[in-house]
Amino acid sequence: MSAITLRELTKVYPNGVRALDALDLEIADGEFFALLGPSGCGKTTLLRTIAGLEVASGGTVRIGERAVTNLPPGQRDVAMVFQDYALFPHMTVRDNIAYPLRIKKVGKAARQDKAAATADELGLSALLDRRPGQLSGGQQQRVALARAMACHPQVFLLDEPLSNLDARLRLEARTFLKRLQRELGVTTVFVTHDQAEALALADRIAVMEGGRIRQVGTPTEVFRRPANTFVAGFIGSTPMNLVPARVDGDALAVAGVRLPVPEEARGEVTDGEHLVYGVRPEYLDYSPDPVTDALTGQVVVVENLGSFSLVSLDVLPAEDGTATSVQVVVPEGREPEPGDTGWVAPRPGRSLVYRDGELVGSAAAPPVPAPRTGVGADA
Amino acid sequence: MSTVTTTTDGTGTADRSRAAVRHMLARIGRYVFLCLVLAFFALPLLWLATAPFDDTPTIGTSLPDFTLDNFRALLDNPYALTSLVNSVWLAGGTALLVVTFAALAAYALSRVRVPGRDALLYGLLLLSSIVTGTATMVPLFELAFRLHLIDSRLGVILILTGGLLPAAIFILKDFMDATPTSYEESARVFGASPLQIMRHIVVPVVRPGLATVGVWAVANVWGNFLVPFLLLRGPDKAPAAVIMYTLYTEGGQADLRLLSTFSLLYSLPVALMFVFVSSRYGFRFHGGIKR
Amino acid sequence: MVQVTSRPDETVGGARPDTGASPAPDAAGLGRARAAGFLVPSMVLILLFLVVPAAWTIYLGVTNYRLTGLAAANPEIVGLDNYTRALTDERFRTSLLLTLQFVLGSAVLGQAGLGFAIAFALRDRRGPLRRVVEAFVLLSWILPSSVVAFLWIALLDRDAGTLNALLGTPGMAWLLDHPMLSIVIFNTWRGTAFSMMLYAAALENVPRSHLETARLAGASTWQQLRDVVFPRIRGHVLTNLLLISLWTFNDFTPFLITAGGPEQRSEVLAVYVYKVALSGGELGFGAAISFIMLLINLVIALVYLRMLGRRKERA
Numbered sequence: 002m003s004a005i006t007l008r009e010l011t012k013v014y015p016n017g018v019r020a021l022d023a024l025d026l027e028i029a030d031g032e033f034f035a036l037l038g039p040s041g042c043g044k045t046t047l048l049r050t051i052a053g054l055e056v057a058s059g060g061t062v063r064i065g066e067r068a069v070t071n072l073p074p075g076q077r078d079v080a081m082v083f084q085d086y087a088l089f090p091h092m093t094v095r096d097n098i099a100y101p102l103r104i105k106k107v108g109k110a111a112r113q114d115k116a117a118a119t120a121d122e123l124g125l126s127a128l129l130d131r132r133p134g135q136l137s138g139g140q141q142q143r144v145a146l147a148r149a150m151a152c153h154p155q156v157f158l159l160d161e162p163l164s165n166l167d168a169r170l171r172l173e174a175r176t177f178l179k180r181l182q183r184e185l186g187v188t189t190v191f192v193t194h195d196q197a198e199a200l201a202l203a204d205r206i207a208v209m210e211g212g213r214i215r216q217v218g219t220p221t222e223v224f225r226r227p228a229n230t231f232v233a234g235f236i237g238s239t240p241m242n243l244v245p246a247r248v249d250g251d252a253l254a255v256a257g258v259r260l261p262v263p264e265e266a267r268g269e270v271t272d273g274e275h276l277v278y279g280v281r282p283e284y285l286d287y288s289p290d291p292v293t294d295a296l297t298g299q300v301v302v303v304e305n306l307g308s309f310s311l312v313s314l315d316v317l318p319a320e321d322g323t324a325t326s327v328q329v330v331v332p333e334g335r336e337p338e339p340g341d342t343g344w345v346a347p348r349p350g351r352s353l354v355y356r357d358g359e360l361v362g363s364a365a366a367p368p369v370p371a372p373r374t375g376v377g378a379d380a
Numbered sequence: 381m382s383t384v385t386t387t388t389d390g391t392g393t394a395d396r397s398r399a400a401v402r403h404m405l406a407r408i409g410r411y412v413f414l415c416l417v418l419a420f421f422a423l424p425l426l427w428l429a430t431a432p433f434d435d436t437p438t439i440g441t442s443l444p445d446f447t448l449d450n451f452r453a454l455l456d457n458p459y460a461l462t463s464l465v466n467s468v469w470l471a472g473g474t475a476l477l478v479v480t481f482a483a484l485a486a487y488a489l490s491r492v493r494v495p496g497r498d499a500l501l502y503g504l505l506l507l508s509s510i511v512t513g514t515a516t517m518v519p520l521f522e523l524a525f526r527l528h529l530i531d532s533r534l535g536v537i538l539i540l541t542g543g544l545l546p547a548a549i550f551i552l553k554d555f556m557d558a559t560p561t562s563y564e565e566s567a568r569v570f571g572a573s574p575l576q577i578m579r580h581i582v583v584p585v586v587r588p589g590l591a592t593v594g595v596w597a598v599a600n601v602w603g604n605f606l607v608p609f610l611l612l613r614g615p616d617k618a619p620a621a622v623i624m625y626t627l628y629t630e631g632g633q634a635d636l637r638l639l640s641t642f643s644l645l646y647s648l649p650v651a652l653m654f655v656f657v658s659s660r661y662g663f664r665f666h667g668g669i670k671r
Numbered sequence: 672m673v674q675v676t677s678r679p680d681e682t683v684g685g686a687r688p689d690t691g692a693s694p695a696p697d698a699a700g701l702g703r704a705r706a707a708g709f710l711v712p713s714m715v716l717i718l719l720f721l722v723v724p725a726a727w728t729i730y731l732g733v734t735n736y737r738l739t740g741l742a743a744a745n746p747e748i749v750g751l752d753n754y755t756r757a758l759t760d761e762r763f764r765t766s767l768l769l770t771l772q773f774v775l776g777s778a779v780l781g782q783a784g785l786g787f788a789i790a791f792a793l794r795d796r797r798g799p800l801r802r803v804v805e806a807f808v809l810l811s812w813i814l815p816s817s818v819v820a821f822l823w824i825a826l827l828d829r830d831a832g833t834l835n836a837l838l839g840t841p842g843m844a845w846l847l848d849h850p851m852l853s854i855v856i857f858n859t860w861r862g863t864a865f866s867m868m869l870y871a872a873a874l875e876n877v878p879r880s881h882l883e884t885a886r887l888a889g890a891s892t893w894q895q896l897r898d899v900v901f902p903r904i905r906g907h908v909l910t911n912l913l914l915i916s917l918w919t920f921n922d923f924t925p926f927l928i929t930a931g932g933p934e935q936r937s938e939v940l941a942v943y944v945y946k947v948a949l950s951g952g953e954l955g956f957g958a959a960i961s962f963i964m965l966l967i968n969l970v971i972a973l974v975y976l977r978m979l980g981r982r983k984e985r986a
Contacts, residue, residue: 054565073700075571087562091584100580101570152570406892410792414804417789421807421860423833424822425814440831481713488709491698506972507721516965518948518958519727520720542720545713561698574701603815606923610949624817625927628824643818650813658809 003065003155003188004030005051010060012046012212020046022212023060028190028205030065033182035203036192039235043212044192045160051190052081052158065155075104080149081158084165086141088133094120094144095129101152119147123181139170146181157182159191163198175201196236200224208232225351230277230358239282239311242327244296246278246354253278253354256296256325257317263352265362270354277355284351285329287312288344289337295346296327300337310336314343428647431640439636453638459615460642463623466533467602467646470619473537475597478548479590481541486552487582491561501550508546517610524611531613539611540601548593555589556582595657602650620646728965731958738952746955753959762935763960766943770920772851773858773939778919781859783912786866791896794874805867812864820927823857846929850937854925861924866911873907874900906979913975917968940964 005028012021020043028034036044049055051062053074061070069077080101088097095116102112120126123143133141142162149157162178163171179202182189193199199206200220207217208231216228227233233241244255248270252259255278262270270276288295298316310331318324329345337343354361431437432451434444454460489497520539529535563585567577583590605621612618615626624646628634701709732753736746757763789808793801811819826834827845835843845853877900885895901908923941925931931938931946938946944964948957 052569054568074565074569075573077569079569081566081569083562083566085560085562087560087566089563089567089581089585091587100567103580104567104571104576413788414792414800417785417792418804418807421804421811421863423837424819424826424860425807425810427822427825427833428818438831439825439828440836441833477716481716484709485713488701488706492701492703492706494706494710502976504717504721506969507725508717516724516728516961517945518731518954518961519724521949522727522731522954523720523724538716539720542716545717546721549713564698568698568700574705577700599813603813603817605815605817605927621815621817624815624821628821639821643821647814647818650815651810654809654813 004028004063005156005188005190006061006063007047007051008061008063010047010050010062011058012043012050012055013058019212021050021057024212024214026207026214026217028188030188031186032188033179033202033204034188034190035199035206036190036209037196037199037206037235038194038209040194042209044194044209046212047209048081048158048160048190048192051156052079053077054081077156078154079156079158080152080154082142082145082149082160082162084161086133086145086165088141088144088148090133093130093132094125094136097133097144098147098151100148105152115151116147119151120144122150123147138166139174142166142174143177146178150185155188157187157189159189161193162191163193164195178202197238200236208235210235224281226353226360227279228360230279230355233279233353233355237281237283239328239330241279241281242285243355244278244316244325244327245323246276248272248274248276256298256327258296260294260296260347260352263354263362264350266354269361270356274356276361277358278352279355280347280352282311282328282330284348285327285345286348287329287331287335287337288346289341290344292344292346295344297342297344298327300339300341300343301326303336303339305336308333312337312343314345428640428643431636432644434640437636437640450637450641453635454641454645457638457642459618459623460638462616463618463620464646466617467619467621469533470536470540470608471598471601473533474540474544474601475594477537477541478544478597479594482545482548482552482593483583483586483590485545486549486556487578489549490553490556491564501546501553504546505550508543517606520607521610530611531617532611533617536608536611539607540604543607544597544600548597551593551596552586552589555586559585591657591660595653598653599650725965728958728961731955732962733959734955736955736958738949738954749955753956754963756956757960757963762938763943765935766938766940769851769937770939770941773855773922773925774916774919776851776855777858778862778915779912781855782862782866782915782919783908785859786863786868786911787870789863789867790870790874791900793871808867809864811860812862816861816924817927819861820924823853823860823928827853847933850929850933854928854937854939857928858919858922858924862915862919866915869907869911870904873904877903909975909978913971916971920968920971921964 005026007024007026010021010024010026011019013019022043024047036047038044046055050057051064053069053072053076057070061068063069064077064079089100092100095113098116098119099107099112102115107115117126117129120129123146125140125143125147128136128140128144133144136144142165159178163174166174175198191202200223203220205217205219206223208215208223210231216223216232218226218228223232223236227236227241230243233243246253246255246260248254248262249259250272251262253262253276260278291297296314296316298314300312301315302313304311304313310333312329312331313326314329315324315326327345331337426441427439430441430444433446433448434442434450435447436445437450488494489501494500524530524535524539527535529538559582563581564577567581572580603621605625608619609622609625612622615623618626620642624642627639627642733748733750734746735749735752789804793804824846826832829835829842829844829847832845834845835841881899881903882895885899890898921941922939923945925937925939926942926945929937931942935943940960941964944957944960947960948954951957
């Protein structure tokens with residue numbers, strides 16, 4: 002009923018910048034959906050185009066059954082929470098929450114009741130007569146959410162909802178936001194540049210770069226099977242290890258050792274071909290003793306991250322002589338010392354190969370992913 | 381041992397006392413300077429405080445034999461009170477036009493991308509700072525003559541408005557620019573029309589800016605002498621600035637009773653406005669100037 | 672503030688920043704037509720009463736237009752005659768020189784110097800002394816010019832003026848014997864408030880820690896000013912100097928006190944134009960002088976923008 006469907010959506014700014022490039026995307030009804038990417042990737046433009054604040058240069062936007070491409074923002078039945086919350090400084094919390102109803106010509110008494118009820122749901126009752134300037138960051142965010150909820154829109158749009166909060170508050174607000182979305186069940190799209198935030202909150206994530214979507218998938222899919230080296234490097238608190246490799250018979254020559262070709266890529270590669278071998282630091286097991294099918298090298302840096310450490314090893318140079326280092330996550334108590342020689346073995350089914358930056362494999366994500374495709378079958 | 385201690389103590393004390401003396405002198409110097417400043421700025425104003433209440437006002441400042449009789453002179457003069465009313469009309473009319481027009485223009489310039497906007501704005505500001513007043517009094521006079529705006533209050537209001545608008549737009553645009561566009565976008569997503577956005581959001585948010593510009597325009601017009609002096613012919617339409625001037629330049633011996641009370645009455649509104657503004661908003665610089 | 676756990680930004684060339692206040696071209700959905708409509712009233716008035724007079728000055732300057740007489744009915748184009756006449760006119764050159772003295776003496780030295788000194792002396796003071804000093808300085812700025820003009824005439828009066836009474840110099844005719852000095856001091860008194868407020872605001876922008884560092888290093892007040900304060904407020908100084916220079920250059924208030932006299936000894940350009948054009952009726956010649964004034968103004972303004980621009984580049 003209130004799914005969002007984007008077809009061939011394009012936005013070109015007057016200065017010629019192509020912020021959205023023929024973008025296709027479907028967001029399911031009730032889904033909590035993240036638009037993730039570095040600054041300038043077009044994620045905010047996409048959100049604003051769904052809201053109607055930007056006019057698309059081409060393509061269509063549908064919300065539910067309605068084509069809204071050319072409707073002004075006020076007629077799209079969406080609510081947006083801005084990064085700075087945009088609470089009107091001259092109005093009380095009550096008037097702020099009631100403002101959408103005022104525009105919809107709801108009577109004063111009715112809208113004040115509604116505002117009070119909405120505020121109550123979010124624990125804001127005590128603050129109704131304050132002004133935004135007298136509220137903490139977390140309270141302001143809740144008021145902004147309450148104002149968005151007050152008119153029961155079909156879709157919530159949130160622009161960087163957590164970025165204006167300090168680190169501690171952000172965790173609390175993240176949990177609150179996820180719970181609220183579950184309870185309301187309203188289709189929600191949010192923009193973030195923080196991959197951890199996207200992984201933690203969203204049902205599905207679209208990773209964007211340069212006005213295009215590079216991958217769409219659940220947090221698990223995007224984390225385990227990045228469809229390309231861009232996503233591989235962007236997702237994860239430590240980027241994926243990407244090491245040059247060459248197909249050598251039925252094996253891969255990687256950093257001076259021979260590793261088996263990942264299962265899904267078998268039959269997809271040709272002998273002698275140059276590829277990139279990828280494996281996450283979390284999916285490598287460190288061993289101080291020699292093991293088979295493992296990369297080997299000298300430990301150079303050990304970074305303690307609390308319950309685990311991030312260990313960097315200089316592995317053997319590739320065939321063309323370039324030095325390569327690999328990072329591996331080692332649980333507490335088993336950290337090596339810098340200077341030690343160690344072996345790191347990829348876990349079965351967790352290594353990937355990329356050809357020209359794109360994932361090689363029978364089940365690799367198609368270039369234009371539809372929701373809930375068969376990727377992640379190996380999970 | 382004890383000698384060493386004494387020596388260090390001795391030099392320490394000497395240093396400290398020398399520093400203390402220097403500090404003391406600096407303090408005294410500063411007070412003397414501030415007192416001189418106070419005297420310099422207060423001296424010419426004293427007459428305004430004493431003469432209106434003096435039984436026999438003279439041109440010099442002296443302790444008054446207190447009386448309020450002098451204010452009767454205001455009623456005897458046919459133009460004194462009318463001229464203040466004229467000033468109110470001119471200042472009020474100009475301020476209204478300036479605030480309204482400048483707000484509309486500043487909003488459009490702040491929110492809609494107009495090619496060459498900044499160049500236009502700086503050009504106009506430059507023009508207004510060099511054209512207003514004296515350098516163009518000849519063509520202004522000519523223009524007013526051709527448009528039949530000689531001896532017309534409307535003419536004075538329009539000319540003053542034209543002169544004040546660029547700076548007013550500049551100041552207000554600063555206020556508008558400082559207002560996040562997310563306020564308006566937020567209202568727009570809720571379905572508010574542009575005019576509703578203006579009424580509900582923009583005007584209340586920039587109200588301090590509107591007040592600043594309004595007060596600034598009133599103060600400017602209230603004291604402006606040249607434009608009404610050039611354009612208004614008869615004393616019946618002349619504002620207080622012009623009447624004040626004629627009171628002490630025309631017709632032999634000036635009537636000091638009239639002059640002193642009129643000066644006070646004429647000065648009072650701007651002084652009160654200043655007190656009001658400085659207590660309400662603080663007499664501080666907003667944007668604009670600093671750029 | 673934003674914690675970045677992602678990879679370094681790969682910004683699309685020239686794309687607008689993805690976060691922060693959005694410079695959307697049209698936040699309120701105003702539309703170009705309505706925006707243009709908003710601009711019309713202001714632009715019409717500005718065009719009519721600022722741009723047209725400025726352009727007209729140029730035209731009138733090359734005619735022999737007069738307020739009365741034969742040339743009033745059909746003025747003739749006389750080319751650059753007015754300009755050559757002005758530039759060779761002793762009275763014009765004297766007036767230009769007097770204006771220069773007026774600007775340098777009362778604006779640059781007087782208003783800016785005194786304004787800064789007051790702002791600096793009051794910089795860390797709160798309380799009644801600061802309020803009283805500021806109130807009097809501001810009062811002399813906001814009172815109507817014709818009132819303050821008379822106050823100064825009264826103060827400097829030859830026979831019964833307060834100044835002569837205070838100094839014990841009865842019969843000293845300040846306005847007759849020292850007309851330029853009188854209006855320079857008057858204009859300093861009149862306009863210091865603006866500089867004082869601007870410098871007070873500027874001084875608040877000088878970080879306390881910088882001054883404290885200098886003081887710990889043993890810098891004297893003068894060294895603190897030179898090494899810490901001035902570099903921080905150079906932009907403010909520049910803005911201030913050029914604004915007050917422009918205002919003082921065009922100031923007509925001296926007319927209210929000395930009317931240019933005696934014997935044109937305090938006849939600054941603004942007063943000279945008035946006397947030539949409107950008292951003397953030589954509108955064409957007056958316009959030519961007005962245009963020369965406009966040009967000088969323009970030069971001052973351009974120097975100002977240039978220096979300000981250079982300062983921005985360096986920053």
